[in-house]
Amino acid sequence: EIVLTQSPGTLSLSPGERATLSCRASQSVTNNYLAWYQQKPGQAPRLLIHGASLRATDIPDRFSGSGSGTDFTLTISRLEPEDFAVYYCQQSPPFTFGQGTRLEI
């Protein structure tokens, strides 16, 4: 089973700054089937990116995904106050999540 390791565990930034979140797989992700989700406290997760770099419906273009093989990145170009949340990467098959990165002010 592929293990996803996200770094850093916690990222402290300010609104307007750029955020770079990393997701590293223990082996190559099949066909770059890699997604990113955002989860805020008390809310359900939201799909941001799939296929490593494709933005999901209604996701602002300040969110971008990149990478292939074993190394993937989620970039938030200019942080808005509503972007502070926990972010998870996920790969398939089989369906596994990383442990999450907490993005805090």
Add this chain to the structure above:
Amino acid sequence: EVQLLESGGGLVQPGGSLRLSCAASGFNFVSYGMSWVRLAPGKGLERVSHIGASGGPTYYADSVQGRFTASRDNSKSMMYLLMNNLRAEDTAIYYCAKRLGDHYIDHWGQGILVTVSS
């Protein structure tokens, strides 16, 4: 608008059982695989189970294999998760989720809390 509404959670003693239900609307339920994903306190997301559009195939995480059973009733746009022999480590918020193709989740319910404690 896609809506997924979970029900059936609550407090149960170790060794007990619960059945979660998910009522789906706003999309052609019979055409999509569905999943249950949980978020335990202080932990990350874990996919618990998957069920194909027609009721199979099914998949279970190792941590619940043999104890949990997923099913669906396409005539009612409902999905279920029967959880037997519950353990303290099953305590979590359980999310009903709609699959995007075979590899992603594009819609989630609001979640239902399951607490396993004596």
